Amino acid sequence: IPQDQTRHYLEKIIYVPHIINDCKSAAKFMLEDAPDSVHLRAKYGISDDIFVYACFSRPFKIDPELFGVWMEILAETQGSVMLLLRHNTNVETNLKKEAMKYGVEPERLCFIDLVPFKEHIQRYRIVDLFLDTVTCNGMATGCEALWCGSPMITVTGDRMCNRIGASLLESVGLNELIADSMENYKKLAVSLNTNEDKFIDIIRRLDRSRSNCKLFDSEKWIRSFEAALETAYRNFVQGKKPENIPHEPFE
Numbered sequence: 001i002p003q004d005q006t007r008h009y010l011e012k013i014i015y016v017p018h019i020i021n022d023c024k025s026a027a028k029f030m031l032e033d034a035p036d037s038v039h040l041r042a043k044y045g046i047s048d049d050i051f052v053y054a055c056f057s058r059p060f061k062i063d064p065e066l067f068g069v070w071m072e073i074l075a076e077t078q079g080s081v082m083l084l085l086r087h088n089t090n091v092e093t094n095l096k097k098e099a100m101k102y103g104v105e106p107e108r109l110c111f112i113d114l115v116p117f118k119e120h121i122q123r124y125r126i127v128d129l130f131l132d133t134v135t136c137n138g139m140a141t142g143c144e145a146l147w148c149g150s151p152m153i154t155v156t157g158d159r160m161c162n163r164i165g166a167s168l169l170e171s172v173g174l175n176e177l178i179a180d181s182m183e184n185y186k187k188l189a190v191s192l193n194t195n196e197d198k199f200i201d202i203i204r205r206l207d208r209s210r211s212n213c214k215l216f217d218s219e220k221w222i223r224s225f226e227a228a229l230e231t232a233y234r235n236f237v238q239g240k241k242p243e244n245i246p247h248e249p250f251e
Contacts, residue, residue: 071102124148171215
């Protein structure tokens with residue numbers, strides 16, 4: 001919560017140094033026996049030379065403006081597809097009809113079925129670039145993508161629900177994947193497809209950071225949160241008025 005927005009909250013705010021999601025523990029071993037990306041792609045009918053954009057968020061997060069930008073991205077990057085989850089057939093039918101309005105072949109929207117969690121995690125190996133939803137960011141899906149080595153782009157917003165993606169990327173050291181507008185979001189998505197050197201550099205940096213980045217460091221987050229709670233309690237015992245508590249970093 002930025003300082004200039006704290007006035008919108010009746011509660012006082014406890015700040016922690018970073019966002020946390022423990023995919024390292026929850027999904028630690030799920031990638032060890034995963035098929036390689038070539039075999040996974042073959043299973044879903046996607047050839048190895050196709051650039052795969054993906055979003056595994058629920059359909060209600062896909063608003064018309066965002067979908068329009070996705071279609072513009074596909075239109076500017078031939079040989080790419082958009083991978084989505086098949087939550088119901090109505091969504092699939094309607095989005096494919098909408099894609100044609102943008103001149104995008106409906107078969108470039110690839111819908112895949114919901115599967116058990118382990119298989120779901122392993123399927124991220126198909127994905128080249130994860131496209132975050134904008135009005136309400138993906139929390140679990142964004143963390144899963146980053147843990148599995150798929151970079152993500154997002155747009156930072158002015159509400160808590162659309163600043164999550166930016167927090168995730170900051171916590172893995174990929175701030176340059178945070179766009180400040182839908183236009184720059186589109187440019188990022190296109191450039192990471194067309195600029196191979198830039199894309200490979202991002203992939204390598206994400207791979208190096210997964211084991212030690214802040215996003216998956218539960219222990220450090222817990223110590224910081226405990227210290228903040230102790231501060232809040234100490235203030236209460238001393239009869240002080242409630243106040244915002246800045247985070248206390250732990251190395």
